[in-house]
Each structure stands twice: as C-alpha cells, then as structure tokens.
Amino acid sequence: MARVIAIVPTYHPDDDVQERLAKLAAQVERVIVVDDGSGAAADAVLGRISDDGHIVVRLDRNRGIAGALNEGVRMALDQGADFVVNLDQDTVLPLEYVATALAVFESANPVTNIGIVCVDRVNGAPALPTWTSPEGFGLVPEAIQTGFVISRECLETAGMFDEGLVIDTVDTEYCLRVRDHGFRIAIARGTDIRHAIGRRAELRPFGIPMRHPDGRIATYQYHSPFRRYYIARNNIDLIFRNARKRPRWVLAVAKRETGGMITSIVSGPQRLAQLLAISVGTFHGLIRRRGMIPAWLRRLIT
Secondary structure, rough: OOOOEEEEEOOOOOOOHHHHHHHHOOOOOEEEEEEOOHHHHHHHHHHHHHHOOOOOEEOOOOHHHHHHHHHHHHHHHHOOOOOOEEOOOOOOOOOOOOHHHHHHHHOOOOOOEEEEEEEEOOOEEEEOOOOOOOOOOEOOOOOOOOOOOEEEEHHHHOOOOOHHOOOOHHHHHHHHHHOOOOOOOOOOOOEEEEEOOOEEEEHHHHOOOOEOOOOEOEEEEEOOOHHHHHHHHHHHHHHHOOOOOOOHHHHHHHHHHHHHHHHHHOOOOOOOHHHHHHHHHHHHHHHHOOOOOOOHHHHHHO
C-alpha cells in the first residue's frame, strides 16, 4: 500500500486545529505539523497536538509557507512517503479525500503522467478543468496548494517549493514548474474542501460606495498591505520567468493583478499603506528581489 504523509504548516494555530488534524490523521499514515515561528504563544496548542501523536517541528523564525512546507516534505520523503498531502491549518478535508486522490493516481495511464491531484471545489466553487485526460480526468494548469496530493516522483523531479517567494504565488509557481517537467495536475472529482480565503471589503473608490442595482454596496477580495507586497512582487517575478513560454498566461496575470492593485489603492482600507506596499513590491519585483519583506516596510504598513 502507498505510504501517505500529510504536511500541515501552522502559524499561531487556534484551538480548533486539533479537531481538523484528527480528521486528517484518519486518512493518512502520519501527520507532520511544521510551526512557522509562532513562538511561545503557540506552546499550549502545539503541545496538545504532539500529545495526540502527531510529529511537531518548530521553526525558530518565520520562513513563510514555502519554507514550512519544504521542511515537512523533506522529512516525509526521508520517512519513505510515496505521496505527500499538503494542508493549510484552517482547511477541512472531506471524508475519503485522500483515497479519492490516490485512486486517480492508481487508475491513470503512465503516459498521462499525473504529478499532483488537487481538489475539485473550494468552498463550493468549481475548479473548472481546462483539459480532459484520455481516462476522463479533469486537468488544470494550476490550483490552490491546500489539498495537494503530490507523488514522490513529482517532488524528486520538479523539486521543492520556491522559498524565495515566501508566500503568495508559491502554489502557482510550483504548478507551472511541475508542468514544465512533464507532469499533469488532475482533479479529484466530486471533492469539496472548506478553506478560509481572505475577506471581502466594501468597494469604495476614494470613499464613494459602489452599489448594486438593489442598493447593496459592492465588495471585492481584500488583501492586507502585507500580502499585497508579496502579491505584487511575486507576480512580476513569475511574469519575467514565463514571458517567452507563456505569453497568454502572462497577459492574463498582468491584467488581473493590475486591476486588483488599483482597486486596493483607491478603495482601501489603508489606502496609503496599500500604495506603499504595492509600489515597493512592484519595484522589488522588477529588480528581482526575493525573500522576506523588508523589516522597515513591514513596520510602516502594519
């Protein structure tokens, strides 16, 4: 039987994470929790997680989602994992999710070369496959990394997650790299996970509320200035990497992210902090700066 080990990065985990880990543990052989520098504030929760029998690795500093995932993935491979499951600390997997994903790997023709199986829906929103494999599997060009079931062969061939990106676009970059190595990303049909994806903010350009015909104020997907720095910087990084081989993808990303950045700047909240974060992130993207956000900028925008 395939050996499946789950990796769950945590950062200031809440008390409910124990219950989510228990449900995950029922589907895999082992759970490795990698705490990304939460410090002493997380001692009690992580202690209880360890008491439940899960492996707990504590990083001495915050390294971002890519660094935490890599720490766990390396440990899982060293322990003989055939497949690694990635899961965010706030994600709830449906029952039999891992079994459904493994069935995709098992029934796929070797020529299809599946490297990752991902969720079909996130909070009910469908993945909308771009292609269909000869076996009838829905295939996508990229996906959200929580819920990834990755084969050992894929990890050993395509490599680890890009720690220079820290957070944001880490999953996108990995999906693009996996495909460049000849692997495909398939959907575990019928699966639906529950996952917190930011928050909605009212759309108020320069303080003026934009309303729907029924009078409700329109909303948009809000990201903090801290996140906006990484979103701006890392998307420019990926645009440089893919400009020649994926020109249509680059144009779509540039259009989408430019619109998002303009909305954040003019609508707020924290319009000045958004402007500063996006401006510095854009500059750092252009000069190809990587790694953690500068301490001075983090202080100003938070």
